[in-house]
Amino acid sequence: MAAFVTSWLFELGFKNSGELGRESGSFFRDYAAREINVLLWISLIAITALLLRKIAALLNLWAKGQRIPGPPCPSFHGHSKLISGGGSAEKFSEFLFKSHEKYGSIVRLWLGPTQLLVSVRDLTLIKEVLEKAEDKLPLTGRAFRLAFGRSSLFVSSFEKVQHKRESLALQLNGKLLERASAVSLRVVDCVVARMDSIMAKGLLDCRSFSQHMSFSILGATLFGESFLSWSNAITYEELLMMIAKDACFWASYNVPPVWKRGFWRYRHLCKKLKSLTQEIIQQCKQTYNPLGEMSKTFKDTTAWNAGGTFSPNDKVLNDSLLEALNNQLDHREELCGSIMGVMFHGCLTTAGLIGSILARLVMHPEIQDKIYSEVVAVCNNSKPEATDVQKMPFLFATVYEAARLLPAGPLLQRCSLKHDLELNTGVTVPAGAIVVVPIQLVQMDDSCWGSDANQFNPYRFLSRLGTDSRSTFVLNGLNEKSAFLPFGSGTRACVGERFAVLAIATMFAYLLQQFEVRLQPGSENHPKPTMKNCVLELLPSPKIVLVGRKS
Numbered sequence: 001m002a003a004f005v006t007s008w009l010f011e012l013g014f015k016n017s018g019e020l021g022r023e024s025g026s027f028f029r030d031y032a033a034r035e036i037n038v039l040l041w042i043s044l045i046a047i048t049a050l051l052l053r054k055i056a057a058l059l060n061l062w063a064k065g066q067r068i069p070g071p072p073c074p075s076f077h078g079h080s081k082l083i084s085g086g087g088s089a090e091k092f093s094e095f096l097f098k099s100h101e102k103y104g105s106i107v108r109l110w111l112g113p114t115q116l117l118v119s120v121r122d123l124t125l126i127k128e129v130l131e132k133a134e135d136k137l138p139l140t141g142r143a144f145r146l147a148f149g150r151s152s153l154f155v156s157s158f159e160k161v162q163h164k165r166e167s168l169a170l171q172l173n174g175k176l177l178e179r180a181s182a183v184s185l186r187v188v189d190c191v192v193a194r195m196d197s198i199m200a201k202g203l204l205d206c207r208s209f210s211q212h213m214s215f216s217i218l219g220a221t222l223f224g225e226s227f228l229s230w231s232n233a234i235t236y237e238e239l240l241m242m243i244a245k246d247a248c249f250w251a252s253y254n255v256p257p258v259w260k261r262g263f264w265r266y267r268h269l270c271k272k273l274k275s276l277t278q279e280i281i282q283q284c285k286q287t288y289n290p291l292g293e294m295s296k297t298f299k300d301t302t303a304w305n306a307g308g309t310f311s312p313n314d315k316v317l318n319d320s321l322l323e324a325l326n327n328q329l330d331h332r333e334e335l336c337g338s339i340m341g342v343m344f345h346g347c348l349t350t351a352g353l354i355g356s357i358l359a360r361l362v363m364h365p366e367i368q369d370k371i372y373s374e375v376v377a378v379c380n381n382s383k384p385e386a387t388d389v390q391k392m393p394f395l396f397a398t399v400y401e402a403a404r405l406l407p408a409g410p411l412l413q414r415c416s417l418k419h420d421l422e423l424n425t426g427v428t429v430p431a432g433a434i435v436v437v438p439i440q441l442v443q444m445d446d447s448c449w450g451s452d453a454n455q456f457n458p459y460r461f462l463s464r465l466g467t468d469s470r471s472t473f474v475l476n477g478l479n480e481k482s483a484f485l486p487f488g489s490g491t492r493a494c495v496g497e498r499f500a501v502l503a504i505a506t507m508f509a510y511l512l513q514q515f516e517v518r519l520q521p522g523s524e525n526h527p528k529p530t531m532k533n534c535v536l537e538l539l540p541s542p543k544i545v546l547v548g549r550k551s
Ligand code: HEM
Pocket: 130, 136, 153, 154, 155, 161, 165, 168, 172, 342, 345, 346, 349, 350, 353, 407, 408, 412, 413, 485, 486, 487, 488, 489, 490, 491, 492, 493, 494, 495, 496, 497, 499, 500
């Protein structure tokens, strides 16, 4: 190019000005044509390379996918109807169960010509797959991004999420774990006070009670306890639940369906949630100045009490999760997206587990009595602290057993976006394939859990110490139970497990110390797990009553 310009300038020296004008015009035309040609060639080469890569990846998927055993493809769309188009989670689990029975511990299903699903059931294989497959399905990341905007949590690529995962886990298992029990006690007081008026009118719905509980625990943990008296808390909860209902549906479109009115309604809800999140973040920033350090005046004059108002001499949160997230995220947008993501995931899953425990307790009053005796033996009449709760193996066993019977979702999902997964058995799962672990099948498997696998029996998590009538129980190590996966496992396992379990256990210790939870006579007493809002739920939700204990 430089040589070309030099020779042109050289030639110019021998020409008159008329010729010079014509020559310069044709020079620029030539030059532009050449540049455009170069650009077109570069684009053509890039697009061809991209297409060749896609075709190579597809051939790799087809060739290696065919080598994995599985049922024949029923149509061009494969087995996709089992998942989308009204297929229920139970039907899909049943189909996977039969396929595993027939084809062995690793089974492939085609969900269309370009989508391969590989299901793994054998415990050793599951452990290996959950360790090696580091990425999540792109759909998961898309659903979170569409609903809550930019975030570095809950994204598909492990590379992008690794750092944030580690720092969040550090906070949740450090400072926040220490105060999980304090938050839970206040939440019980607050939610029960709020529910009192509902109970006075009649029944308490198990689902809405667990939803309020989980929402308040997560809110108070993220934003501080002032969240419990925030005037927009109920609106925030309702918005989040409405978004949860449609999040997977709208994310399943590869191109945002801007031509659909429902899509714009959904986006409007997401926008409202975002502006409320910004409002509470702002309030937190003013209350704690800077974030995490309460302003002196606030500390001296106000603190939260059980009634949802502020009163002196009460310790207010100064180690909120918001502070933890804020310290790592310099982008305001990202802070908001991450907070909404944590609220979304934490609330849905925690509510599911609380609801499952409540339903089991009302159906098994003998278990409830046993937990009550354990709470009285450890705390007598004082409020249970985290250290007390640690001495209640039966309570923890109940939480684990309820989680086993109602995991957060029917499948754990992973994929390897860039590389094939070479398994120790010699099987290769091609890059881009969706790998799933059917947790419901694994957690109800007779060969792992015994012939009473589908029964509620917290004793399976306990070992007896001693043989006489005064023998005690200790909690078994969960590591021994590789078939226990409600919080996932491996590289993308839940970072909130310890926090959630401790907060929920403390909440129940305190609730059962004060109340007996009973099933409303005539209410449905055999709720079935059903998939709703991307999580499993017990439906129909049992109606319960809280009866105050006389002492
Ligand atoms: C009972 C409550 C909860 C249940 C049952 C639960 C369950 C799960 C499950 C099944 C996963 C996917 C794991 C895998 O694929 O291996 C997950 C991921 C995750 N959980 Fe939870 N969770 C709960 C509460 C929480 C809470 C309270 C937090 C945080 C405050 C939290 C933070 C996370 C994060 C950040 C991930 C994503 C990890 C990643 O993508 O790398 N979870 N959880």
